[in-house]
Amino acid sequence: MIEIRNLYKRYHNHHGSDWVLKNINLTIPPNVSVGLIGANGAGKSTLLRLIAGMDKPERGEVVRHTKVSWPVGLSGGMQQNMTARQNVKFVARVHGSSSEDVKRVIKYVEEFAEIGEAFDEPIRTFSSGMRSRISFGLSLAFDFDVYISDEATAVGDKNFKAKAKAAFREKTGKASLIMVSHSEGILRELCQAGIFINKGEATWFDSIDDAIEAYHEAYGLVESAQLKKVRHDVTELRKIYKEARAIYKEAKDTQSVSSKELAELKSDMNDKLKILRKEKAVLKSLQEANDDE
Numbered sequence: 001m002i003e004i005r006n007l008y009k010r011y012h013n014h015h016g017s018d019w020v021l022k023n024i025n026l027t028i029p030p031n032v033s034v035g036l037i038g039a040n041g042a043g044k045s046t047l048l049r050l051i052a053g054m055d056k057p058e059r060g061e062v063v064r065h066t067k068v069s070w071p072v073g074l075s076g077g078m079q080q081n082m083t084a085r086q087n088v089k090f091v092a093r094v095h096g097s098s099s100e101d102v103k104r105v106i107k108y109v110e111e112f113a114e115i116g117e118a119f120d121e122p123i124r125t126f127s128s129g130m131r132s133r134i135s136f137g138l139s140l141a142f143d144f145d146v147y148i149s150d151e152a153t154a155v156g157d158k159n160f161k162a163k164a165k166a167a168f169r170e171k172t173g174k175a176s177l178i179m180v181s182h183s184e185g186i187l188r189e190l191c192q193a194g195i196f197i198n199k200g201e202a203t204w205f206d207s208i209d210d211a212i213e214a215y216h217e218a219y220g221l222v223e224s225a226q227l228k229k230v231r232h233d234v235t236e237l238r239k240i241y242k243e244a245r246a247i248y249k250e251a252k253d254t255q256s257v258s259s260k261e262l263a264e265l266k267s268d269m270n271d272k273l274k275i276l277r278k279e280k281a282v283l284k285s286l287q288e289a290n291d292d293e
Helices: 044-052 084-094 099-113 116-120 128-140 158-171 184-190 208-219 225-254 259-292
Strands: 002-013 016-028 034-037 059-064 068-072 146-150 176-180 193-198 201-205
Touching: 002 044, 016 044, 016 201, 034 044, 034 184, 034 208, 044 059, 044 068, 044 146, 044 176, 044 193, 068 128, 084 099, 084 116, 084 128, 099 128, 128 158, 146 158, 158 184, 176 184, 184 208, 184 259, 193 208, 201 208, 225 259
Parallel strands: 034 176, 034 193, 068 146, 146 176
Antiparallel strands: 002 016, 002 059, 193 201
């Protein structure tokens, strides 16, 4: 659990200072992945940095009752004259890893980053994308209860983006995410709850869909009727599949039906899963088109 208590944050500029966040009071429950929603400059990244402990508020506090990562993909702390391998080894040792675990971390990051022989070149020679790949892999090489992500899934080419999303999906089986992304499709895919930040205030929503809808209403954004319909269909199909899965599981666990009937229930469950996956693919395509607009 993460508690945000009476939190205020402002940034100073040549005009004076502007309050970015004002009197934020939120409790983020454990095992719930959360998407931060809001316009550019609303304070999403600022709130992420405060949650991660990378920045300090003017007033208030963030109380972490759990192990929180640094922002995934953040490369600011790397030593420029050291190689990627040396940087990874250094961070692993700082985290108290054993010799065997240090080797595991290095192997994981090297394979995840996919930069070849450049892994043994100085960081100063890397592009920003290459640095982000190293930092992304380094963040995921350690076990945290909560992973912080600020547009981390936007790093790299199409294949690496897919790999990043898959890595997050794998982590959410054991941990949770607090993330910012301009892709509403990714937020809906990876998050359950949402925080809508607007005019310095933050509102909690138990559903990421409701948080996105609040953002759309606040800024007069309209989804196509087709996208709304397909999203509704996916929600209903998901319920139907879960019901079929529950019926099959109960029948299997209690051995209350014959082998033939159990096979029929399993076939029915799998048919519903195929329909759900097909409709989810349509939804994903429509969401990506909507994000591009």
